[in-house]
Amino acid sequence: MAHTLPAGVTVFERGWLSSNNILIQGEGGTALIDSGYCTHAEQTLALVDSALQGRTLDLLFNTHLHSDHCGGNAALQSRYPAMETHIPPGHADFVRVWDTHALSYTPTGQQCPRFQLTATLEPETEILLGDLPWQVHAAPGHDPHSVILFEPRSRTLVSADALWEKGFGVVFPELDGDDAFDEVAATLDVIERLNPATVIPGHGAPFTDATQALAYARQRLNGFVQNPAKHLQYAAKVLLKFKLLEARHLPLPALMDWARNTSYFSDTFQRHFAGTTLEDATRQLVQDLVRSGAAKLQDGVVFDA
Numbered sequence: 001m002a003h004t005l006p007a008g009v010t011v012f013e014r015g016w017l018s019s020n021n022i023l024i025q026g027e028g029g030t031a032l033i034d035s036g037y038c039t040h041a042e043q044t045l046a047l048v049d050s051a052l053q054g055r056t057l058d059l060l061f062n063t064h065l066h067s068d069h070c071g072g073n074a075a076l077q078s079r080y081p082a083m084e085t086h087i088p089p090g091h092a093d094f095v096r097v098w099d100t101h102a103l104s105y106t107p108t109g110q111q112c113p114r115f116q117l118t119a120t121l122e123p124e125t126e127i128l129l130g131d132l133p134w135q136v137h138a139a140p141g142h143d144p145h146s147v148i149l150f151e152p153r154s155r156t157l158v159s160a161d162a163l164w165e166k167g168f169g170v171v172f173p174e175l176d177g178d179d180a181f182d183e184v185a186a187t188l189d190v191i192e193r194l195n196p197a198t199v200i201p202g203h204g205a206p207f208t209d210a211t212q213a214l215a216y217a218r219q220r221l222n223g224f225v226q227n228p229a230k231h232l233q234y235a236a237k238v239l240l241k242f243k244l245l246e247a248r249h250l251p252l253p254a255l256m257d258w259a260r261n262t263s264y265f266s267d268t269f270q271r272h273f274a275g276t277t278l279e280d281a282t283r284q285l286v287q288d289l290v291r292s293g294a295a296k297l298q299d300g301v302v303f304d305a
Helices: 038-052 073-079 089-097 181-194 210-226 228-247 252-261 263-272 278-291
Strands: 009-012 021-026 029-033 059-061 084-087 125-129 132-138 147-151 156-160 198-201 249-251 295-298 301-304
Touching (some): 021 038, 059 073, 059 125, 084 089, 132 181, 147 181, 156 181, 210 228, 228 252, 228 263, 228 278, 228 301, 252 263
Parallel strands (some): 059 084
Antiparallel strands (some): 125 132, 132 147, 249 301, 295 301
């Protein structure tokens, strides 16, 4: 079934290195939800500039502060100096002092240029984006401070990484040793109660069959609950794939250096690949990506595929 978006809503589907961006325009102003990864910032600016056709961007909202959702913030703030930037409240203090470890950029081995915040995006409130009132709902799990946005008239949900058509994002608190699978389940319950007609995920195309997506996500979650090591292996592959998406290709020694110096990756290795070296575990994951068609290995160089 084809999705129908509310008037004034445009989705820039970006792929996997950058999150989707959602531009909302109306008589009440213009707003962008999520800004993509920093290496795609010029493309983000071009997409927004083209769609605005001379209008300014008034508001920028981040569903959460993973680098692929807020890496374009600094570039947008430079382009639109009067723009306000609203973020979920949980990491606001870390943004103010720019603690890259607490913000996950150092542990994931990812980049995010420093940006400023104007205000926090409080759950259980309603905000006007364009001409439409959007509800803000807490959506912990993938990130403990993530939010989702719901427009009740059209039943349109901006689900970020809480729900994709096929799954949901890595549950990062689990990589820190915190129990967060229950929070994922609770967030899926929130989405079910909202009963969205159209879902705009953080990655992938908008879709209409939320019931099927929720069933798939719960099945996947149950697999992780029953076998946490499966989630750790999935997380390690995601981190490795993200690095390849960013770099496009890396010699194996450089990839090994990145793995050694990226705490989320090395800690996951220690928890899941006990009894083998980090180098051997990384090679095993590279081979898994090659077998799945997600990477290529040629003459000691790993290429994104």
